[in-house]
Amino acid sequence: MIEAENLTKKFDDFVAVDSLSLSVPAGQVLALLGPNGAGKTTTVRMLSAILAPTTGRAIVAGFDVRQSPGEVRRRVGMLTEMPGLYLRMQAVEYLDFFGQLYGLGASQRQARAAALLSRFGMADAVDKRLSDYSKGMRQKLALIRSMLHDPPVLLLDEPTSAMDPQSARLVRDAIAALRGERHAIILCTHNLFEAEELADNIAIIRRGRIVEQGTMASLKSRLLGPPLMEVRLNAPLDGLLPDFFQRVQVVEQGDVWLRYQTEDPAVENPRLLRWLADRGAGVVTLSEVARSLEDVYLRVVAE
Amino acid sequence: MTTLAFGQKQKTWFDEAFVLLRRELMDTLRDWRIIVPIASLTLFFPFLMNLTAGLASEWVTKYGGAPIIGERIIPFLLMVVGFFPLSFSLVIALEVFVGEKERKSLEPLLASPLSDSQLYFGKALASMIPPLVASYLGIAVYLVGLKIFRGWQPAPELFVLVILLTTAKAVVMVSGAVVISSQTTSVRAANLLASFIIIPMALLMQGESLIMFWANYPVLWWILAALIVVNILLVRMGLHLFDREELLGREIDELNPRVVWLKFKGFWQSVEPGGPVERFTLRRVYTRDLPSILRRTGLATLTVVLALVAAMVGGWLYARSFPLPQRFWSPQALTMETLHSAPAVGFLPAFTAEAVLSNNIRSLLLGGLLAVFSFGALAVVLLMAPMGIIGFFMFQVAHWGMSPWLFFATFVMPHGLFELPAAVLATAAALRLGAAVLARSASPRLTVGEGWLAALADFVKVFVFATLPLLLIAAIVEVNLTLRVVLWAYGLH
Numbered sequence: 001m002i003e004a005e006n007l008t009k010k011f012d013d014f015v016a017v018d019s020l021s022l023s024v025p026a027g028q029v030l031a032l033l034g035p036n037g038a039g040k041t042t043t044v045r046m047l048s049a050i051l052a053p054t055t056g057r058a059i060v061a062g063f064d065v066r067q068s069p070g071e072v073r074r075r076v077g078m079l080t081e082m083p084g085l086y087l088r089m090q091a092v093e094y095l096d097f098f099g100q101l102y103g104l105g106a107s108q109r110q111a112r113a114a115a116l117l118s119r120f121g122m123a124d125a126v127d128k129r130l131s132d133y134s135k136g137m138r139q140k141l142a143l144i145r146s147m148l149h150d151p152p153v154l155l156l157d158e159p160t161s162a163m164d165p166q167s168a169r170l171v172r173d174a175i176a177a178l179r180g181e182r183h184a185i186i187l188c189t190h191n192l193f194e195a196e197e198l199a200d201n202i203a204i205i206r207r208g209r210i211v212e213q214g215t216m217a218s219l220k221s222r223l224l225g226p227p228l229m230e231v232r233l234n235a236p237l238d239g240l241l242p243d244f245f246q247r248v249q250v251v252e253q254g255d256v257w258l259r260y261q262t263e264d265p266a267v268e269n270p271r272l273l274r275w276l277a278d279r280g281a282g283v284v285t286l287s288e289v290a291r292s293l294e295d296v297y298l299r300v301v302a303e
Numbered sequence: 304m305t306t307l308a309f310g311q312k313q314k315t316w317f318d319e320a321f322v323l324l325r326r327e328l329m330d331t332l333r334d335w336r337i338i339v340p341i342a343s344l345t346l347f348f349p350f351l352m353n354l355t356a357g358l359a360s361e362w363v364t365k366y367g368g369a370p371i372i373g374e375r376i377i378p379f380l381l382m383v384v385g386f387f388p389l390s391f392s393l394v395i396a397l398e399v400f401v402g403e404k405e406r407k408s409l410e411p412l413l414a415s416p417l418s419d420s421q422l423y424f425g426k427a428l429a430s431m432i433p434p435l436v437a438s439y440l441g442i443a444v445y446l447v448g449l450k451i452f453r454g455w456q457p458a459p460e461l462f463v464l465v466i467l468l469t470t471a472k473a474v475v476m477v478s479g480a481v482v483i484s485s486q487t488t489s490v491r492a493a494n495l496l497a498s499f500i501i502i503p504m505a506l507l508m509q510g511e512s513l514i515m516f517w518a519n520y521p522v523l524w525w526i527l528a529a530l531i532v533v534n535i536l537l538v539r540m541g542l543h544l545f546d547r548e549e550l551l552g553r554e555i556d557e558l559n560p561r562v563v564w565l566k567f568k569g570f571w572q573s574v575e576p577g578g579p580v581e582r583f584t585l586r587r588v589y590t591r592d593l594p595s596i597l598r599r600t601g602l603a604t605l606t607v608v609l610a611l612v613a614a615m616v617g618g619w620l621y622a623r624s625f626p627l628p629q630r631f632w633s634p635q636a637l638t639m640e641t642l643h644s645a646p647a648v649g650f651l652p653a654f655t656a657e658a659v660l661s662n663n664i665r666s667l668l669l670g671g672l673l674a675v676f677s678f679g680a681l682a683v684v685l686l687m688a689p690m691g692i693i694g695f696f697m698f699q700v701a702h703w704g705m706s707p708w709l710f711f712a713t714f715v716m717p718h719g720l721f722e723l724p725a726a727v728l729a730t731a732a733a734l735r736l737g738a739a740v741l742a743r744s745a746s747p748r749l750t751v752g753e754g755w756l757a758a759l760a761d762f763v764k765v766f767v768f769a770t771l772p773l774l775l776i777a778a779i780v781e782v783n784l785t786l787r788v789v790l791w792a793y794g795l796h
Contacts, residue, residue, distance in 0.1 A: 050413050050547045074416040084408035086326070088333045100322040101415040103314060145411065 001026045001153055001184030002047060007056035009042050009208075016042040018208040019056065024201070026152065027182040029175065031189060031199035033297055039208040040188045041081060044155045047186065048076045061152050074102065077146035079156040083138040087131035091117065091141055094130060095148055102149035109148075116144040120170060135162035143171060147178070154178060157188045172198060196293040204300045212300050219296050226261040228289040229269065233257065234282035247272060259289060319417055323425030324432075331395055331433055338433075344388045345437040349445035352380045353452060360453075377449065378461055379515040384445040385469040386508060388437035392473045393497060396430035396480030400545075401493040404484070409550065419546040423481065427541070430477045438469050464523050468511070471530035476500055478537035482740065485544035486752050499740060502676040533678060544751065567756045571764070576757035577749055588768050596732070596761045603738070604731040607683055611727070614687035618694025622702070629703045660778035667726060667770060671733040671762060679737025686730045713792040718781035725773035732762040 002024040009017040017039040024030045032040050045051040047060055049069035058065045061075035086094060092113060099109030117123050120140045130138065139162050146154060159175065160168040175198055179185060189195050195202060196216060203213040212219060221227075233256045237244060244250070248260040248268065262268040269286060276283055331337055360373030403409045412422065442465065449455045457465070479500040480493075487493045507526070514522045543549075572580040574591045581587065597604070666685065673681035693715060697707035739758040740751060749757060789795075 045551060048414050050410070051551060052548060070416050070418065073414060076414070078411070078414040080407070080410045080414070082407035082410075084406065084411050086330060086408060088330055089326075097322065097326050098411070098415070101319070101412075101417060103416070142411070 002030075002058070002060050002186065004043075004047065004058040005056055007043070007046055007053050007058055009039075009046055009051060010054045015208055017046065017053075020205070020208070020210055022203055022210065022213065024184045024186060026184050027179055028200040029179050029185040029187055029198050030201045030203060031187045031195035032203050032205060033189070033192070033195060033293075034205035035301060038205045040205055041157065042208075043205070044078070044157060044186065044188060047153075048078045048155050049073050074149075075151050075153055077149065077151035077154045079143050079146040079154075079159055081157045083142035085130045085133075085138055085141060087129065089130055090128065091122065091126045091130065094141065095145060098145050099148055104149060112148055112150070113144075116147060119174065120144060121167075136164055136167050139163055140167060140171070143174075147174075152183060154183055154185045155188075156185065158190070159187065160189075160191060160194060168194075192293045192297055202293065202296075204297060206301065212296075216293065219293075220291055223296050223299050224291050226263045227265055228259055228261055228291060229265060229286065230257060230259045230289050231272070231276075231286045232284040233276075234284055237281060240276075240279055240281060247275065256284075316418075316421060320421040320425040320428075323412075323417060323422065324429050327399055327426055327429030328432060331399075331429065337391060337395060337398075341388050341391050341433060341437045345441045346444065348387055349384050349441050349448060352384050352445055353448035356380050356449065357453060374455075375516050375518060377453075377455060378457065378465070378518075379512050381442060381445060381457065381461075381465055382468070382508070382511060382515065384441045385438045385465055386472065388441050389434050389469060389473050389476070391437070392431055392434040393476040393480050393500060395434065396427070396477040397484060397490055397493045397497065399426050399430050400481055400484035401487050402490050404550065405489050413547050413550065420542060423542055423545045427477050427481060430480070431473050435470065435473050438473070439466070442466070442469070460520060464520060464527065467527055468523065468530070471527055471534060472504060472507075474534045475530060475537060476504065478534060478541050481541035481545055482537060482751060485541075485549055486750060499676065503678065506677060506681070529680070540751075563756065566753060567760055570753075570757045570760035576754070576760075585768075588764065592764055593769060596765055597728075599761065600728075600731045600735050600765075603679075603735040604727060607686070607727050607731045607734060610683045610687055611690045614690040615694030615697070617687075618691035618696075619698040621691070622695040622698035626702050627699055654782060656778040656782045659781055660774055663722065663726075663774045663778065664771070667729040667733075667766070667774075670730055671736065671766070674733035674737035677737060678740065679734035682730050682733035682737065686726055709792060713789045714785070717785040717788050718777040720777075721773045721780060722777035725770040725777060728765050728773075729762075729770040732758075732765040736762045 002022070004020060004022050007017055007020040008015065020039070020043060022030060032043065034040050042051065046053050046065060047058055049060070049065040049072035052066055052069070060072045063071040063075070065072050086097075089097070095113040095117075096109050099113065104112065114123070117126055120143070122137065122140060122144075125133065125137060130141070133141065139159070143156070143159055146156070156175070160171050163171065172194060175185060175187070179198075179200075187195065187198060199216070201213065201215055202219055203210050205211070212223065214222070228251065236255050237258075244258065248262055250258055250260045252259040265288065273283060273286060356373075356377045359376045363369070363373040403412070417425070446456065446462075480497070483493050483496045483499070487496060511523065511526065514520075514526075569580060570576055572583055574581060574587070574595050670682035670685045673685065693711070696714075697710055700710040701707040736755070736758040739755040
């Protein structure tokens with residue numbers, strides 16, 4: 001649904017995006033991560049046919065962003081970094097205006113707006129002026145605007161920023177549901193928990209280039225090494241330690257615990273447990289140490 | 304997932320632009336800061352002007368003046384009544400274009416399927432309609448008042464002229480505001496730049512008031528034609544600038560004097576605008592910079608030359624309509640003393656090289672300054688005036704049975720050989736400087752602001768390295784040679 005190949009954008013001598021390639025099939029979410037100024041917004045603007053790429057090519061919803069920008073924009077729902085609402089309008093008027101811009105008929109506009117406002121818990125606030133909305137409500141309304149014409153492609157920049165935890169949950173559920181409905185979604189976010197929860201693929205962008213891309217598992221494996229296991233014992237191993245060190249690659253240790261990495265936990269862990277039991281060592285727990293997207297991100301960005 | 308929008312019947316270009324137009328209008332009409340002053344100007348100001356017209360007329364009659372003086376104020380006030388509500392079109396346009404950019408509500412619009420031209424026209428019309436309606440209403444209220452209280456009604460030509468001029472000015476202000484908006488990201492910065500629109504409009508109003516007072520309506524038609532040309536240029540420029548790439552790709556956050564100075568310095572130090580900075584030497588200026596500037600100002604130079612020829616022809620034709628009797632001037636009366644005492648008339652400089660030089664420098668610099676606020680037009684007009692006078696005297700001389708060419712060759716040419724090219728070069732550079740805010744800059748990589756700074760650098764280079772030396776030579780020749788040539792040619796001493 002979204003295919004970008006060597007996408008580059010230059011502003012005079014400044015290269016904002018440099019030979020960026022990515023692919024997002026229908027029904028998948030790609031999280032685009034990176035520090036401020038890395039080129040995420042410019043990438044999204046090119047994919048939504050607001051900016052033309054300097055070189056490279058992107059096909060979005062079946063249309064080339066350079067050759068058919070109007071058709072691309074018709075099929076993309078974009079949530080910008082700032083909600084950018086018209087504060088003198090009411091929610092219904094606002095959505096009606098954007099519905100008209102996207103060519104929806106009157107009955108469709110009404111039905112879609114009502115359904116989405118209700119879905120995001122905003123049905124009671126439709127008569128309020130948008131200037132009276134809280135930051136979170138404004139963000140939700142902007143998200144509704146991007147979903148109003150039911151576009152096959154959604155480009156969401158910080159969709160849950162400024163939202164309370166309950167609203168953020170609502171939005172994350174909505175994004176998960178949209179993925180289930182075969183939308184292709186690009187999610188730009190600094191919220192790594194959100195990215196980890198929602199994304200099928202992660203792309204980390206730095207200085208305009210994608211420096212890492214893949215599934216969460218593959219990124220962890222590639223950047224953080226094999227899975228990390230922790231075994232806790234009821235007493236120190238003492239004399240058994242030299243043998244233990246020979247069996248697995250120990251990376252950290254305490255009095256009654258050890259952490260080791262193994263390429264194949266399914267084979268290695270039962271074998272290790274048997275070896276410890278045969279030597280009378282009391283195993284309290286054996287578990288995998290959780291490694292977050294934050295570890296991956298910080299590793300990449302620090303480089 | 305459904306495809307809600309894609310199966311819809313295609314709307315026309317105007318239908319889609321109208322959606323935006325309607326929203327913008329609704330937004331403006333909900334803003335009391337705009338509506339209250341417009342309504343006041345529409346409803347109360349015309350009554351005040353009616354009263355003023357009546358009082359002025361009575362005052363003139365009371366003190367023995369010709370009633371026509373009072374009567375002539377009425378059409379001028381008609382124009383003022385129309386213009387005041389119109390001034391809000393600039394406020395609304397800046398709010399609608401740059402205000403939206405500042406509030407970050409523009410990007411969702413840019414992400415919509417609307418084309419750049421639909422966005423431009425939707426917003427531009429929305430900025431124009433409320434002030435124009437208010438303006439027409441104000442004119443109607445004023446005219447109804449005049450009809451009821453003074454029994455006066457405008458000639459059809461005057462009425463049509465005022466309506467067309469008012470509309471043309473609205474278009475100038477809105478399309479100018481779009482150009483300004485595209486160069487700024489805050490309403491504050493845009494308001495500062497808006498003086499480039501307000502000052503020419505104020506000058507134009509003053510000019511129109513004089514013309515109305517003399518009831519010289521054919522001149523107003525010419526002004527209307529000029530406004531239409533400016534409108535076409537501004538709309539063309541606005542359409543070019545109001546595209547997604549320009550709006551989001553170039554962001555100038557504030558007017559930073561240091562950045563402005565550095566940019567100017569860059570243009571000063573390079574031969575071509577935006578080209579590499581090179582060592583600045585006199586040799587470089589005369590062998591590369593000036594020839595390059597002359598190429599860039601070719602069209603402006605041609606325009607100035609044609610305008611000067613037109614001014615001379617105009618002066619000639621005017622003199623033909625109002626010839627002076629020969630007793631006004633006789634070549635036999637010319638002596639060195641009479642020529643030297645000419646400055647005693649009052650408006651001519653003292654007849655020394657320093658005074659002539661400083662007068663010429665002042666005039667041409669004033670032309671450059673006026674050019675900035677008049678899209679270049681006033682610089683040309685300023686230079687046309689003396690050429691018109693030369694044309695006028697050439698006819699008079701011919702009318703008195705002498706050779707106009709001898710007159711031109713002796714009174715004008717000796718120093719004119721240097722002074723005329725100096726003035727043409729400086730005025731062409733000034734014209735280009737003023738027009739730089741209307742036209743796409745020579746290099747597509749430059750913004751309008753950068754294009755203007757490049758034109759300013761060109762103007763300064765031309766003035767310092769071409770105009771000043773030529774004016775210096777011209778002043779010396781004028782004081783020391785021209786008079787002798789005149790006396791010699793006419794066989795006098």
